[in-house]
Amino acid sequence: MSHAGRLALVLAALAAALLATAAIAVLAGSARIAPGSVAQALAGRADPASTEAVVILSLRLPRIAAAALAGGALAVAGVGFQALTRNPLAEPSVLGVSSGAAFGVVVGQLVTTGGGIVADAVRLTVFGLGGALLAGVAVYLIAAIGGGLPVHTLLLAGVIVGIFFASATTVLTSLLDINRLGGIVHWLLGNISPIAPAPLGVFALLAGLGFALIVGRARQLNLLALGEEAAVQLGVAAERLKLRIFVGAALLTASVVAFAGPIGFVGLVVPHALRLVLGPDNRVLAPAALVAGGAFLLAADTLARTVVAPAELSVGVITSFCGAPVFVYLLRARPRGGL
Amino acid sequence: MSVLLEVRGLDFAYPPERSRSAPRFALSAVTFTLARGEILGVIGPNSAGKTTLIRLLTRVLEPAGGDIRLEGTSLRRLGRWELARQVAVVPQDVPPGLPFTVEQVVLMGRYPHAPRRFFETAADLAVAREAMEATGVDELAQASVQSLSGGERQRVTLARALAQEPRLLVLDEPTAHLDLRYQAECATLLRSINRERGVSVLLVSHDLNLAAQVSDRLLLLNEGRVARLGPPAAVLEEALLTAVYGCPVVVDRHAVTGRPMVQVAWSPLSAEGR
Numbered sequence: 001m002s003h004a005g006r007l008a009l010v011l012a013a014l015a016a017a018l019l020a021t022a023a024i025a026v027l028a029g030s031a032r033i034a035p036g037s038v039a040q041a042l043a044g045r046a047d048p049a050s051t052e053a054v055v056i057l058s059l060r061l062p063r064i065a066a067a068a069l070a071g072g073a074l075a076v077a078g079v080g081f082q083a084l085t086r087n088p089l090a091e092p093s094v095l096g097v098s099s100g101a102a103f104g105v106v107v108g109q110l111v112t113t114g115g116g117i118v119a120d121a122v123r124l125t126v127f128g129l130g131g132a133l134l135a136g137v138a139v140y141l142i143a144a145i146g147g148g149l150p151v152h153t154l155l156l157a158g159v160i161v162g163i164f165f166a167s168a169t170t171v172l173t174s175l176l177d178i179n180r181l182g183g184i185v186h187w188l189l190g191n192i193s194p195i196a197p198a199p200l201g202v203f204a205l206l207a208g209l210g211f212a213l214i215v216g217r218a219r220q221l222n223l224l225a226l227g228e229e230a231a232v233q234l235g236v237a238a239e240r241l242k243l244r245i246f247v248g249a250a251l252l253t254a255s256v257v258a259f260a261g262p263i264g265f266v267g268l269v270v271p272h273a274l275r276l277v278l279g280p281d282n283r284v285l286a287p288a289a290l291v292a293g294g295a296f297l298l299a300a301d302t303l304a305r306t307v308v309a310p311a312e313l314s315v316g317v318i319t320s321f322c323g324a325p326v327f328v329y330l331l332r333a334r335p336r337g338g339l
Numbered sequence: 340m341s342v343l344l345e346v347r348g349l350d351f352a353y354p355p356e357r358s359r360s361a362p363r364f365a366l367s368a369v370t371f372t373l374a375r376g377e378i379l380g381v382i383g384p385n386s387a388g389k390t391t392l393i394r395l396l397t398r399v400l401e402p403a404g405g406d407i408r409l410e411g412t413s414l415r416r417l418g419r420w421e422l423a424r425q426v427a428v429v430p431q432d433v434p435p436g437l438p439f440t441v442e443q444v445v446l447m448g449r450y451p452h453a454p455r456r457f458f459e460t461a462a463d464l465a466v467a468r469e470a471m472e473a474t475g476v477d478e479l480a481q482a483s484v485q486s487l488s489g490g491e492r493q494r495v496t497l498a499r500a501l502a503q504e505p506r507l508l509v510l511d512e513p514t515a516h517l518d519l520r521y522q523a524e525c526a527t528l529l530r531s532i533n534r535e536r537g538v539s540v541l542l543v544s545h546d547l548n549l550a551a552q553v554s555d556r557l558l559l560l561n562e563g564r565v566a567r568l569g570p571p572a573a574v575l576e577e578a579l580l581t582a583v584y585g586c587p588v589v590v591d592r593h594a595v596t597g598r599p600m601v602q603v604a605w606s607p608l609s610a611e612g613r
Contacts, residue, residue, distance in 0.1 A: 003458035086434070219457060223447050227434050233397045234503070235423035235451035280438035283457060 007284050014291040018068065021295045025064050025302040030309040031055050062194035066203070067301040067315070068294035070192060070260045071270075073207040073252040075293025078267020079286050080214040080249035083221040084242055087151050088272060088330055092253040093264035094155065095139055096162030097132045101250075101257035102188060103165040104131020106172045109184075121199040121258065125206050128254030135161050136250055190263035190316025192301045199259070206255040211290060213248030217241055218282040225280070263297070263316045265323020270296050272326055343539050344373040344396075344507060348405035351388075351395060366391055366563045369405070373507070378533055378540040380554030380571075382547055384584055387560040389543045393511055396541070397428055409507070423451035427500035429510045433484055433492055441487070441495050442480040445471055448502030470501035474528060490521030494528070501532070508532070509541045514549055522546075526553050547601045551575055552593070559583065575599040 027038055033052050040046045041056035048057075074092060081090040081097075092098045108127030115123070142157035143149050173184050195203060214221075220241050223231045228238045256263065270293045271285060278284050297315065300322070304313040349369040366388045373379045381389055394400040396407060398414055407414045409425055417425075433444065448470070449463040459467075471477040474494040479487065484495060493513060500508055510529070514522040526549060533540050544550045550557060550571075557574040559566040561583045567574045580588045580601060587604040 002461075219450065220454075222439070222443070223450055225434070225437055225439065226444075226447065227430070229394070229399050230428070230430055232399050232419070233423065233426075233428045234447060235420040235454060237419060275438075279440075281443065 003283070007287065010278060010284060010288050011291060014288055014295065018291055018295040018298070021298045021302070022064050022068070025067075025298055026056065026060050028302055028306050029055065029060060030305070059194050062196065062200060063192055063301070064298060065200055066195045066260060067192045067298040069200075069203055069207055070256045070263065071266055071297025071300075072290040072294040073210065073256045074263060074266035074297070075270035075289035076211050076214055076267075076286055077249040077252035077256075078271045078293075079282060079289045080221075080245045080252070081267065082271060083224060083282055084245045084249070085149055085154060086225060087149070087154060088275070089151070089155060089268065089327065090158075091265065091267035092132075092249070092256075093162070093262060094268065094327070095158040096135045096160070096165060097139075097158075097250060097253050098257055098262035098264065099162040099165035099169070100135020100138075101128040101132040101254040102262045103169045103172070104128045104134070104254065105258050106169050106184065107131070110172060110175065117196065118198050118202055121202045122206075124258040125202075125251075125255050128258045129251055131165070132250035132254045132257075133247070135165055136246060138164075186314075187261040189314035190261040190319070191312075191314050192260050192263075192297070192304075195259060203255055203259045207252055210248045210250075210252035210255065211286075213244055213251070215283075215286040215290075217244060218286050221245065221282040222280075261316065263319055265319045265327070266293055266297055268330075269319070269323050269326050272330060341375050342372045343375045343377075343410060344541070345408040345411075346371050346405070347408070349392075349395065349402055349407065350404035351391060351400065351402050353391075366395070366560075369560070369563070369565055371558055371565065371568050373539055373541060375506075376533070376537050376539055377556065378529070378542060378554045380550030380557045381541060381543045381560060382545075382550050382557055382574075383560035383566070386562075388563040389560060390511065391563075392560070393428060393509055393541075393543060396509060397426060398422060420451045420454050423503060425505055426507045426509060427503040427505035429493075429496050429500045429508065429513060431512050431515050432489070433496060435485075437484050440481055440483055441471065441476055441498075442467065444484055444495055445476075445498045445502050448499040451503060466504065467498075467502045470498040473501055473532065474498040489516045490518075490524065493517060493521065493525060497528070497532075501536075501538075505538065507539045507541060509543070511543050512545055513542070514544065514546055522549060529553055547575065547580075548593075551598050551600065552596060571599050575601055 027035055031051065033055060037046065037052045038056055041053045046053040078091045081092065081095060082088050084090070104127040105124050108124045112123055138161045139154070139157045142160065143154040145153060169188070173181060176184060220236045223234050223236050224238065224241065231238050271289055274285055274288050274292055278288060297319070300318040301315045304315040304318050307313060347370050350367050352365040369392070381392060383389055391400065395402050398419065409417065414422060427448070445467040446459050446463060449459050449466060468477060471480060474497045476491060476494045476498055479491065484492060487495065513525050517525060529540060530553060532538055542550060542554060554571060556569060557571050558568050559574050566583050567579060575590055577588055577590050589602050589604045591600045591602065593600045
């Protein structure tokens with residue numbers, strides 16, 4: 001089968017899985033709504049003021065969209081960071097980039113106000129991107145030794161930078177008035193909430209931009225796995241490529257952090273599972289991660305809002321429960337320091 | 340024979356901040372030509388500038404002075420894709436843990452021919468298959484590169500370079516990790532590729548005897564300068580090598596090929612020490 005044919009098949013299978021997860025997610029919830037009523041609400045045949053219509057159309061659907069988008073963005077960011085560092089353990093939260101983005105978002109909330117819901121979303125993402133880039137550069141400067149990025153040094157640098165920015169965020173939140181504190185703490189744990197159509201559009205646009213930056217250079221990322229010098233000798237502009245992938249992955253991370261908070265390990269678990277099945281080709285991995293990441297986080301979020309219903313868990317807690325064992329496994333199983 | 344590669348007055352020094360982590364390598368006033376179809380062996384002690392020369396030839400580094408011309412065109416005026424279509428490097432090895440299959444790695448050699456394409460075409464695959472057959476790794480196409488022996492990996496990187504369809508093949512210490520049998524295979528393969536495809540070869544090697552057997556001419560570098568350039572018999576002279584390597588050597592004739600063969604002249608002291 002041709003490369004393109006195989007990719008189409010993979011994406012179709014993953015899209016089916018995403019739709020199936022979405023179907024379960026729209027049916028499940030603390031408000032018990034019969035499948036018939038759900039179908040009616042989806043078809044637009046329910047009374048717009050009815051509880052069913054409000055729950056389905058204003059709560060569950062926007063939340064499903066937000067979860068799928070955030071999951072896809074995080075998984076693609078993971079693929080990007082992993083190709084960039086040639087290390088399967090690299091991921092926005094492990095590298096401290098999520099913490100940097102969270103710091104940026106909190107700064108954005110403190111120093112600016114007003115301007116409407118869309119402008120707010122864009123501004124917070126831009127601040128988040130600033131924080132993510134700052135953290136990423138810090139990790140790189142700490143970990144880069146003699147032109148290389150040793151795996152363990154990189155991980156330690158990520159942990160340290162993550163702790164630093166988390167502490168800085170804590171300092172900032174203590175400056176907030178007590179009424180906003182609860183919301184911030186809830187957000188810092190990583191929580192998907194329904195997003196209104198306009199800001200959701202902004203989220204999709206920003207994440208789409210980050211995705212395009214990465215997937216558009218997926219072939220070059222494969223060559224980067226041969227080592228930077230070998231990639232240059234094959235005609236890849238390695239420095240420009242790395243900058244582009246870094247900005248793309250940071251933008252994906254920042255948009256998720258701005259809209260849902262720092263949710264860990266999605267970028268670790270999803271690319272790893274996909275690699276086992278699909279192999280290492282980034283041209284397949286990156287698009288597949290977009291869809292599979294969406295399905296994974298949607299499933300996690302549905303679990304988060306149903307297991308202890310009517311209360312809710314943070315989805316970040318669930319992804320960490322999945323991610324920590326995968327991290328340990330990858331750390332132990334890593335073949336001779338490579339990808 | 341017409342000139343393929345012309346290197347004139349090539350100067351280079353690593354910036355001071357980088358030489359802190361590594362010894363200070365440099366090249367100064369390096370001049371030589373490589374004819375179309377020729378195999379030129381580049382030899383010399385550690386830090387003579389051999390690897391730096393490869394990096395300058397492939398524009399990983401830019402020269403501080405002098406010029407490198409490929410078929411009369413300065414490298415500075417070639418785009419990176421154009422350069423990669425003409426000059427292919429065979430590195431010592433692939434990075435440890437490289438997760439790709441043999442076929443995927445060889446297909447990477449097609450990148451400079453259509454860098455804006457997302458996937459390789461059937462025509463690319465045909466070139467890659469032919470390259471894998473030429474180096475005898477076609478049956479390993481679907482195997483993971485990681486699972487191969489050092490000699491097999493060497494032939495995979497050679498196939499990847501052939502898939503670039505270059506005019507000039509640059510080999511960086513091709514036998515560094517290979518035992519005797521693979522060294523012999525590598526030498527035979529290199530000569531047949533050179534003869535059958537008309538590809539010129541720049542062979543950078545620590546192994547003086549391999550270089551002497553395979554090369555038409557040798558370029559001996561020492562401390563970044565050309566110590567001598569000429570046929571193996573003219574370069575591999577006892578007095579010259581003893582001076583350059585700082586250790587006494589004996590040069591014999593190879594029993595079969597008649598080419599020079601270099602051996603360390605073990606001092607009586609170390610013989611007694613046994």
